[in-house]
Amino acid sequence: MASPPLADRVRALAHDLYWTWEPAIQRVFAALDPAIWKASHHNPLVTVQVASPARLQALAADADFLALIAAAESARRDYHRSKSWFRRTADARQRRMKVAYFCSEYALHESIPQYSGGLGVLAGDHLKAASDLGVPLVAIGLYYRHGYYRQEVLADGSTRALYPDYPPQLFPLSDSGVEFDCPVGTRKVRVKLWQMQVGRVPLYLMDTNLAPNRAAERELTAGLYKGEADLRLRQQVLLGVGGVRALAALGIRPTVCHLNEGHAAFANLERMRELVASGRSFDRALAQVRARSVFTTHTPVPAGHDRYPLAQVTRALRPLLQELKLDAAGLGALGREDPANRQ
Numbered sequence: 380m381a382s383p384p385l386a387d388r389v390r391a392l393a394h395d396l397y398w399t400w401e402p403a404i405q406r407v408f409a410a411l412d413p414a415i416w417k418a419s420h421h422n423p424l425v426t427v428q429v430a431s432p433a434r435l436q437a438l439a440a441d442a443d444f445l446a447l448i449a450a451a452e453s454a455r456r457d458y459h460r461s462k463s464w465f466r467r468t469a470d471a472r473q474r475r476m477k478v479a480y481f482c483s484e485y486a487l488h489e490s491i492p493q494y495s496g497g498l499g500v501l502a503g504d505h506l507k508a509a510s511d512l513g514v515p516l517v518a519i520g521l522y523y524r525h526g527y528y529r530q531e532v533l534a535d536g537s538t539r540a541l542y543p544d545y546p547p548q549l550f551p552l553s554d555s556g557v558e559f560d561c562p563v564g565t566r567k568v569r570v571k572l573w574q575m576q577v578g579r580v581p582l583y584l585m586d587t588n589l590a591p592n593r594a595a596e597r598e599l600t601a602g603l604y605k606g607e608a609d610l611r612l613r614q615q616v617l618l619g620v621g622g623v624r625a626l627a628a629l630g631i632r633p634t635v636c637h638l639n640e641g642h643a644a645f646a647n648l649e650r651m652r653e654l655v656a657s658g659r660s661f662d663r664a665l666a667q668v669r670a671r672s673v674f675t676t677h678t679p680v681p682a683g684h685d686r687y688p689l690a691q692v693t694r695a696l697r698p699l700l701q702e703l704k705l706d707a708a709g710l711g712a713l714g715r716e717d718p719a720n721r722q
Contacts, residue, residue, distance in 0.1 A: 384439075385435055385438060385439045385448070386427050386435060388448055388452070389407065389408070389411065389423065389427045389448070390423075390424065390427060392404050392407060392408075392423070392448075392451055392452065392455065393408070393423035393424050393427070393551050394551040394553065394576060395455060395551075395576050395578065396487055396488070396551060396575060396576060396577045396578065397455055397458055397510070397577070397578040398423070398451075398455075399487055399488045399507070400507055401451075401454055401455070401458070403450055403451050403454040404451040404454060404455060405421075406447055406451070407444075407447050407448050407451045408421070408423040408426055408427075409421075410438075410444055410447060411423075411426050411427060411430050411434070411435075411438065412426055412429070412430045412434060415429050415430060419490065420489050420490045421488070421489060421490050422490035422549065423490075424548070424549065424550070424551065425490075425549060458578065459578075459579070462513075463511070463512060463513020463579070464511075464512045464513055465512055465513035465514050465515070466513050474515075475634065476515055476634050476635065477515050477516075477517065477631065477632065477633045477634050477635075478509075478514065478515065478516040478517070478633060478634070478635045478636075478637055479516075479517055479518075479519060479622075479626055479631070479633035479635070479636045479637065480502075480505065480506070480509075480516055480517070480518045480519065480637045480639065481518075481519050481520070481618065481619065481622050481636065481637065481638050481639065481642075481643035481646055482498070482499075482502040482518070482519075482520055482639040482640065482642070482643070483498070483520065483521065483603070483604075483614075483615075483618055483640065483642040483643070484498055484499035484502060484520065484527075484603055485499055485502045485503045485506065485518070485520055485582065486499035486500040486502070486503040487503045487506070487507075487575070487577060487582075488503075490550075491550050491551075492526035492527060492529075492545065493520070493522070493523055493526055493527075493584075493603070494527065494603070495527045495603055495604055497677060498639070498640055498677040498678070501639070501677055502518075502520075502639055505639070506518055506577045506578075506580045506582060507577060507578065507580075509579075509580050510577055510578030510579040510580045511578070513579060516580050517580070517581050517582075517583070517626070517631055517633070518577070518580060518581070518582040518583065519582075519583055519585075519618070519622040519625060519626070519643075520582065520583075520584050520585070520618070520622075521584060521585050521586075521599075521600050521603075521614065521617065521618055522547075522552070522573050522584035522585060522586040522600055523545075523600055523601065523602050523603045524544060524545055524546070524586075524588055524600065524601060524602075525542035525543065525544060525545065525601050525602040526542075526543065526545055526602065526603060527602070527603040527604065528540040528541060528542055528602065529541045529542075529543060542601075542602055547573060550575070551575055551576070552573040552574065552575060552584070553573065553574045553575075553576070554571075554573065554574075555572040555573065555574045555583065555629070557571075557572040557625070557628045557629055558570060558571050558572070558589075558628075559572075559621075559624055559625065559627075559628040560624075561585075561616075561617055561620055561621035561624055562616075562620065562697075562698040562699060563596070563599070563613050563616045563617060563620075563621075563695065564613065564616075564694060564695050564697065565697060565698070566593075566596065568587055568592055568596045568599065568617065568621075569587065569589050569591045569592050569596075570585050570586065570587055570589075570617070570621055570624075570625070571585070571586045571587075571589055572584070572585060572586070572625055572628070572629070573586055583625055583629070585600065585617060585618070585621055585622070585625060586600050587599045587600045587617065588600060588601070598610060599613055599614055599617050600614075600617075608685060608687070609691070611685055612685065612687055612691065612692070612695050613695060614642075615642050615643070615644070615645060615685075616645055616695050616696060618642055618643045618645075618646075619638075619642075619643040619644055619645030619646035619647075619648070619649065620645050620646065620648070620649040620696075620699060622643060622646055623636075623646050623649040623650055623653070624649065627653070633671075634671060635671050635672070635673060636650065636671065636672050636673070637672075637673040637674075637675070638672065638673070638674050638675075639675050639677070640675070640676055640677055640678070641674075641676070641684060645696065645699075647668050647672060648696065648699055648700075648703065648713075649699060650664075650668045651664040651665060651668050651703060652699055652702050652703050654667060654668070655702070655703060656702065661703065661704070661705075665713075689707050689710065689711050690707065692710065693707045693710060696710070
């Protein structure tokens with residue numbers, strides 16, 4: 380059987396983000412066209428798209444390049460066939476584990492600007508480490524079509540924030556084929572799921588830039604950490620509540636939910652709603668969610684966290700709270716170290 384065209388082989392390598400920490404694969408992309416590779420912030424999909432047909436044709440007949448891409452494909456194949464630490468050491472009970480990891484940003488590579496800084500770097504490295512170890516983990520986040528802002532210095536020395544548009548074709552995204560509705564305030568927001576493959580770990584990114592949604596709802600996934608406080612609150616509802624509903628739409632039932640920073644905190648309320656809807660009592664649902672949750676914080680100082688009046692949070696979560704039969708006072712109690720403390 381004939382080998383697929385060279386460009387298709389390159390794209391196949393690019394759609395597995397294992398390449399971001401495997402030098403043998405990076406060498407293929409750099410060799411395609413060093414100038415484009417550098418100018419595109421090392422984006423392999425842009426490099427293969429912009430490279431001239433003559434260049435690709437010449438590489439397809441270049442023995443050295445063909446050896447390079449064969450070595451890259453072999454490295455990727457060996458990685459996925461290798462028996463990971465988890466597969467070697469986990470017992471039968473542990474093999475039933477499925478970790479769902481929630482974060483508002485992921486820094487997987489400079490060519491995928493879906494992150495702001497350290498929190499994203501931590502999250503991206505967490506996925507790569509989970510892949511290497513073989514930990515059964517699935518990640519959830521948001522797909523920001525403008526990413527995080529870029530800063531431009533003007534001639535007079537002042538600066539301005541730019542929000543470039545990043546269409547999905549620029550990134551190694553695959554259409555999961557899954558869409559679902561998420562309640563945000565009094566509205567049902569339509570959500571599409573994109574998938575990125577980070578070695579052995581799938582990362583699902585939610586997108587609300589869809590025709591059925593109003594402009595304000597499309598803005599939920601426009602950019603990362605934009606200035607409007609109410610927009611950020613509604614993004615957090617989407618990340619937490621929508622993230623849990625995304626897993627349900629995918630047929631994934633996690634045994635543990637890991638919330639990396641407080642942006643996805645509302646996920647635990649949605650998990651409780653699912654349990655109550657299935658017949659659990661409120662107290663039993665709360666105990667079960669607590670027992671199956673992990674929380675990590677990257678910024679343990681007040682300045683690193685949004686604060687909202689309880690009434691505003693209650694409005695943003697109204698449909699969910701109604702199903703839980705939870706009023707504002709009860710919601711506030713869940714957020715306190717001492718639920719009886721009303722101050």
